[in-house]
Amino acid sequence: MKHIYLTISFLLVTFIGFAQIPANYYDSANGLDGYTLKTELKNIITSGHTDQGYGGLWIAYQTTDIDNTNQYDNDGFILDIYSEDPDNPEPTYLNFTYGSDQCGSYNSEGDCYNREHLVPQSSFGEASPMKNDVHHVYPTDGYVNGGRGSFPFGIAASGGTTYTNGSKRGSSLVSGYSGTVFEPIDEFKGDIARALLYFATRYENNVDNYTSFDMFNGSNDQVFQDWAIDLLLDWHYNVDPVSQKEIDRNNAAYNFQGNANPFVDHPEYANLIWNPNPDIQAPTVPTNLTASNPTSNSVDLSWTASTDNVAVTSYDIYVDGTFYVSTNSNSTAFTVTGLSPETNYTFTVLANDDSGNASTQSASANETTLAGSSSANDLFFSEYIEGSSFNKALEIANFTGSTIDLSNYTILRDGNGSGTWDSGITLSGSLASGQVYVIANASIDASCQGSTTIDLSIPQSNTPTNYNGNDPIGLFNNGTLIDIIGTFGGGSSNFAQNTTLVRKNNIDSGNTSFNINEWDQFPSDTCTYLGSHSTTLSVNEINLSEFKIYPNPIKGNLLNIEVKQNTRFEIYDILGKKILKGNVTPTNSKVSVSTLNKGVYILKLNTPNGSITKKLIKS
Known part of the structure; x- marks a missing residue:
């Protein structure tokens, strides 16, 4: 799929007192795009490139990577992207002196600095000139360099290893990749992205052989996996655009080895190569929207599918003009739940494609819910964790308004979706209304337990806490199924592998027919929400002190x-049209709003505890 990224052009101002990158250096690339442009850039930056050897990198760093700018500390020490904190002076033990602090051995941060190959040496067999190319070999703390190893770059989940300046290693939060990743701080994400784009271009003739690096896909045109190129373009354009220090480094590198990084000089080249024809066509409007089969708290919707020049990927559903949910699929039916009894609702639907294009909203459909109570009448599953190794946990919630005797309840497993409840446990004790009961594998990581009260006493062998992503789990009351995760008898296909599922806060009862749209999905080993659950709250019930939103008005x-x-x-x-969406975490709070025009917008924040809206102004 094609994606749209903001392209920013820079006027190059050179302060290095040596030979400058010639004004006509890129002239032969003018008017080209796609992989034809990439090949011509390869020809340009290969010509004149002189391999200065592995030892020459130490010499290069004297001009390419000394902190001599007010952008950082201007302290004359090595500028280390794995140690530098752009907001605060580094601890003195992280100040590396050129020529005297080269690695050697190391046992902790600050022992020495090393030559970090952003594209790991193991992927290209330590061959030259790749091994010695200063454009992708940066001086970094040896200990952090060793911790990064050969892992791909990405967005890392909490609970892994975090280094002094905030760089971290952990499970991937990037859609499309589930392994371990290394995440630098935002300040240097663009630097790293441009170094990798340079490598893919300079070594185009060989890079299709470097498949041991998980970011590469074994081709010499796109080079990167789909998830990786999306990540790199986002870092390049949105998270960390080219800075003056990077321009200075590029000029110094040109003086050292005779070639430049074209993505520093011309940031627009990245889009021209990897996204030359962005998809800007919106899907057609959904038609024939019908609302039917009302209950006291739900209404069924169905509509005729939209069409798109590439593909429709999801539908957004609005209830009374307010965004309700994105279906995360191209299904043309959905059950809206969490409604109030004896209330008339107006529904509309719009279609999305993978490039962020959205149709206008459909014609509306109306339906009135039936009489009755919308409160839960029994227990239900509120969370499911199917993580790495023994990280398995199930959470059951009580919102019935009464304390429940758990001895009437059992949890059974349908191993491999075979259609047989092959093992189970009977619960014990009682559960107060508004509280949850958690059972987990006895060997679950301590980081997933936190302060949560978890029942680890249940024998683990051959029980539902020994499940995988293809084992449906059922909750029974006196032998009657009242809720299920997965499809009973659905076969061995995975429905929730390496995934955390949290029941949406507008769901207040179980469902004997598994519906993934009732759940919010999170990456493997996400334990943040375990131990508490809430049903839908009003805006006033969410504490605004939990959020800090700035600047507002937005000036940049x-x-x-x-x-x-x-x-x-x-x-x-x-007008209620969704413009942007995404996720923020306690360690990744920045959102690019470069695509927003000046004006007034509505920000909606959704957590398992409820949602809140706030007015934004882009000035």
């Missing part, structure tokens, strides 16, 4: 949304 292209737990954000224009 970045909005900070500081949160205490993983939070989904959505930004709407004043």
